[in-house]
Amino acid sequence: MLSYRHSFHAGNFADVIKHIVVVDIFERLLKKDKAIVYIDTHSGAGLFNLRSQDAEKLEEYRNGIGKLVHKPYPEMASYLELVKSFNKPNLLSCYPGSPMIAAHFLRPQDKAWLYELHPQDYKALKGNIQATSKSARRKISVVCQDGLQGVLSQLPPASRRGLVLIDPSYEVKSEYDKVASVVGKAYKKFSTGIFAIWYPVVEREKIHKLEKKLVASGIRNIQKFELGLQADSKEHGMTAAGMIVINPPWGLYDKMSSLLPKLTKALGNGSADAFYKCETLVGE
Template sequence: MFSYRHGFHAGNHADVLKHAVLIAVVRHLTAKPTPITVVDTHAGAGLYRLDDDFADTSGEARDGIFKLRETHPEAPLLKDYLALVAGFNRPGELRIYPGSPFVAQHLLRQEVPDRLWLFEMHPTDSKALAAHVEQLDAGRQVRLQRADGFEQLKAHLPPPSRRALVLIDPSYEIKSDYGKVVRALQDGLKRFATGTYMVWYPIIPRPEAHELPRRLKTIANQAGRPWLHATLAIGQDEAKQRQGLTASGVFLVNPPHTLKPALREALPQLVDALGRGRGKGQTLEAS
């Protein structure tokens, strides 16, 4: 069974890709004065310690954000990402890693009634998420529930402001998650065709993972909506017996028009910084 309990993987190459893109999308949406709603269907714990037992067990952050930070990338997308993460840490340190909920909340505006909805089913992660959100003292801006994000999504589309980002990134621990992602996007576009939808997925040797981007493209094309698909593979580390996750992708419907050129510059720099052997590379395509 593929397992993606996020505490073990915080700050890895997949997080670098996902959160760099997330930052770019939220920044684009908040550039206009109209309020936005962000819905995170699988929020996790929200904040992670890179020096705790989970992170130390896998060491994946060392092949992710730590390695990227050492290369001092020039792409604005990556510089923005590193600066945001650094803001959660003391100068010169990198002990805290913000998950998607805290990345998004950090970029929401206080003077505008932006909203963030967080859903998490895992009992340990949902409890940790609630404690972390409480520290924010964000008031009505952030709402969270221990609930199935796939099911709850329906009640939040369309949002009152008619502007939203939906982030769908389940653990994919069970094969049915792939079908649920497809159905969630299909239903979401029927309810709210102009929303921005972002799907993260692991690239692993499983038919469902291989077919997912093709199915998502079909849904977007049938709905007549633009899409963008980016992947990052760090390749094989010949010194390691167990490779873990080596590649992931993000698929967006109604992406910002600025995202493709930003990724065209950033992705090769990510491969240069994080690539470690056979199979490394990146792809970028859009409708």
């Protein structure tokens, strides 16, 4: 069994950029009444206690959501208000993962598939979803399986609309290649869907290879958003993180272009090495 547990990292800068993008996509998808499907390939526990022993061990959230939650940032007001809704006023003790963000947005006509392979996180995820409203529970299926194996069986949805979030830990290095392969197959079945691929920058060459494979796949309309707190290095662990979005909704690029410089300043701790990227990898 893999050792990665997101409870040690919840609310860090990598979560911030991921969930800002996810919230924005949900808001834009839900402007139309037609049903959507949401698929999360690596759901984790869904909700994280920032006062837990795991979270306090590394305290990564302090240089992530902890620096932002009580500050005025109009471009990410929806994301910050959502985080606040899980906490008491002026306190930060809980952080919602992507499954709870989805549960917040899903309407009666929508559907979600949440995949999680780790038995402890799967159990916690089931409990957290069970604690949501009855109407939310009816829309959400929690599956104990590797989402990269399960996602193809759910595509295409009848509505031909939705978001697939692909965010493995990449603890197994072959996951970079597997992600590219699965995305290529998934896109062929669901070419109208939005695919959001989270990635950590630990070895930049791994990200370059992932990008090259996606570009070479023939998939159109691919954008990339990245936030880096340090220059690329093999000595510091994760130095940056980003999202590759296929079929991004209109307006996402402009929003991230405006917001990422502010996030870089807020979370970069004054480092001259902090940076951001907004790029179009493949045009429409």
